[in-house]
Amino acid sequence: MNDTNKLKIFNDPIYGFITIPNALIYDLIQHPYFQRLRRISQMGLSSLVYPGANHTRFHHALGCLHIMQKAIQVLRFKNTEISTDEENALYIAILLHDIGHGPFSHAMEHSIVEDVHHEEISLLFMHKLNVEFNGQLTLAIQIFKEEYHRKFMLQLVSSQLDMDRMDYLKRDSFYSGVEEGKINSDRLIQMMNVVDDVLVIEEKGIFSVEKFLMARRLMYWQVYLHKTSLVAELTLTNTLKRAKELFQKGISVNCSDNLQFFIQNKINLIDFTDIILDKFAQLDDTDIIGALKIWQNHSDFTLSSLSKMIINRDLLKIKMSEEKYTSAQVQDLTEQFSKHENFALLEPKYFIFKGKIRNQAYSKIAEPIRILKKDGSIEDVALISDQLNLRALSKQVTKYFICFPKVLIKS
Template identity: 30%
Template sequence: MAYAAEKLSEEKVFKDPVHRYIHVRDRAIWDLIGTKEFQRLRRIKQLGTTFLTFHGAEHSRFNHSLGVYEIVRRIIDDVFAGRPEWNDDDRLLTLCAALLHDLGHGPFSHSFEKVFDFDHEDFTNKIILGETEVNKILLKVGPGFPAKVAEIIAKTSEKKLVISLISSQIDADRMDYLQRDAYFTGVSYGHFDMERILRVMRPREDQVVIKKSGMHAVEDYIMSRYQMYWQVYFHPVSRSAEVILTKILHRAKQLFEENYAFKYDPLHFTSIFLGQVTLEDYLKLDESVILYYFQMWQEEVDSILSDLCRRFVNRNLFKFVEFDPANEYKKLAELNSLFKKAGIDPEYYLVVDSSSDLPYDFYRPGEEEERLPIHLLMKNEELRELSRESEIVDAISGKRRTDHKLYYPADYLADNSTKKNIKQQIRALLELE
C-alpha cells in the first residue's frame, strides 16, 4: 500500500480537554507527531507570558497543533466528504498542513520574534523543506509533497479552499485557540458553538462559506475572539511580563556586542546575536533553555540584566498607566530626562507598549493585508458578505481598537529611596500622587 494511503492497524486517540478525543488513523500523521521537531512544541507555551497572569495557561503549541488537526479532520471527513466542490485527493495535504502550521514557533513566540526579527513561518518552511525528520516523512508521501504542505502554510498555494480551512477569518486555527485558551485561562469569553459552525460549513472553489442559518453562531465566534483579545491576549499584566522579557533579550544582545564577560555564557544565543542562526541552532531553543539563562543571569554583574531577570523569574513586574503617545509625547520626553537624573535607564525601565486588533474586516483591495471576508451561503445559493447580513458584525467591521500603556518599575520610585525629589516629580507626572 502507498504510504499516503496507509492507515494504522488501530486508531490512535489523544484525550483532549477541548475536543474530548483527537483521532489519528493515517500513518503519515502518526509518524509526524512522533518527530523530534513536532515533539519540541511540547516545550513552547501557546500563550507565552500569559501564565504569569492566568496561572492555568501552561498549555503548549503541541496541544494546539493537535487541536487544529482534529478540527480540520472533522470538517473534511464529516462535513466535506462526498461533496463535489471538495477534492478528497487534498485530504492528507490538508491534515498535514493543519498539524504542522505552527511548527516554527520559537520560545515565547512573538516577543522572541520581535527582538531578533524572526518570522516563525520562515522557520516552519525551513523545517518542512530542510534536512529534518518531518521532511523525511513528508517525502515518503511523494517527492513534491513537502513543498505543497509548505505552500499551504505560507498561503502561496493555488489551493485557496485548503488555505482558508487553516488561515482565514473563520478557520480551524482560531476555533481551536479561542476555546483552548479560554479553557486553560479559566475565562468564559472564548466559548462559542463550534459544533454548529462545523455543521454549516460548505466548500466552495476558493474558500469555506457558512450557510445563512449558522450566522448567529458565527456572530458569537467573532465576539468571542474580540473579548479574548482584550481580556486575555492583551491583558496588561501579561504585557508587562512581555516588556521585561523583551528587554532582557535586548540587554543580553547589547552586552554580547560590547564583549561583556558573562558569568554564564549565552552559548545558545551566540549565532542569533551574530545574525548567523542556523535551523539546527533554532531547534535547540525552547522555553526551558531560555528560563535556564534567566535563572543564571540573575547573578550577573550587569545590574540591568540581573535585575530584569530577577523580575521575570520572581514575577516582580512593571506597573503601568494609561498613555496617549499622540498627545503626551512631551510628558514622555520629560519622564525620560527625569529617569536619567534618577539613575534609572529609561531604555529598559520606561516603556510604551501598544496593543491593536481588528476583530473583523471585509475585503479592501490594495491594502497591505487583504483579508478574505466571511461569506454566507443564502438559500438561493448566492454568497453574501457577513457584515451585509449581520448588524452585530457590521457594527465592528473595519474598526481597529488600539490601546497604549506606559510601563515603569514602581519599586524604583519609592519615597524611601535616593533622589527623592526627582522621584517625586516622576510620580507626579505619572499621576501616582
C-alpha cells in the same frame, strides 16, 4: 521490521479523544522538531495573569489537526471532492502551521532573531521535513504558500475563520478560565460548505460566526493584550536585547549553548541555513527560564533587574490610554527616575518606554467570511449581519501605553 502501532489516540480536555489518521502524520508528530512544541507555551507569559494558561503549542497543533479532520468529513458529506493526497496535505499544513514558534513566541521575533516571523520559520521547517520525508509534504507546502488552485484549502488553514483560530480561542478560553472566549466550533464546522472552491458558511450558521468574532475580540482585550501580559512580554524582549547588547560590548552573558549562539549572532531570514535551523529547533522555554535565573545575578544591573522582574513577577507599571503618549512624557519620567538610587546603574530605555497595540476582530480588507444565503447568493458576513456591533468589530481599535518603574507612581 518496525511493528510500532502508529494509529494512536490522544485524550484531550477540549475535544475528548483525538486520533492520528495515518502513519505519516504519526511520524511527523514523533519528529524532534514537532516534539519540541511540548516545551513551547501556547500563551507566552499569560500564565503570570491566568495561572492555568500553561498549555503548549503541541496541545494546540493536535487540536487543529482534530478539527481539520471534522471539517474534511463535513465537506465530503456535502459533496466536496477532496482526494486522499489533499486530505493529507491539509492535515500536514495545519499540524505544522506553528512549528516555527520560538520560546515565548513573539518576544523572540523582536529580539533574538531579526524580525523573522514564525510563519517564515515554519515554512523553513516544512521544507526541511519535506526532504526527510521524500517529498510527501510538497502539496502541504503549496497550500501553506497560497500556491494551490483550490482556494478553500488555504482558507481552512489560514483565514479569518480557520482551524487555527477555532482551536486557540476554544483552548485558550478553557485554560485561562475566560468564559467570554468560548465558541461553538462544532456548529461552525457543521455549517461549512464549498461553492466554486471557496469556503462559505451556510446562512443558518451566521449567529455562530457573530459569536466567534465577538469572542475573538474579547479574548484579545481580556487575555492576549492584557496589560500585565503585554508588559511581561515587552520586559522579556528587552531582557534578550540587553543580553545581546552586553555581548556586543564584550561582556560575558552565560546561558545554554543554543541560546548563546543567537545572542552572539545577528540572524536574519536569509541566514537560516539548515545548521542554524537545527540550532533554533533546540531552543524552547526552558532555555529562556534557565537564562533568566542565571542573569538575575549578573553583574550588569540592568540585565539583573529585568530578569528578576520576570522571575518574581514584579513588573513595570503600565498605563493605557486612548491618546498617544509623547516623547516629552517619556523624558519627564526619565528625569524623575534619575533622582532615585541605582539610576546610574540602569539603562533607562529598558525601563521607560511607550508603544501601541491594535485590535481588529474582523478585517474588511482581508479575505472575507462568506455567508451562503438560502437563495444561493453569497455575501460578506459584515454586510448582512443585523448586529451593529459586528460592523464595529471591523474597525481597528488602537490603544497606547507607557511603561515605567513602579517607584515613579505618584501617591
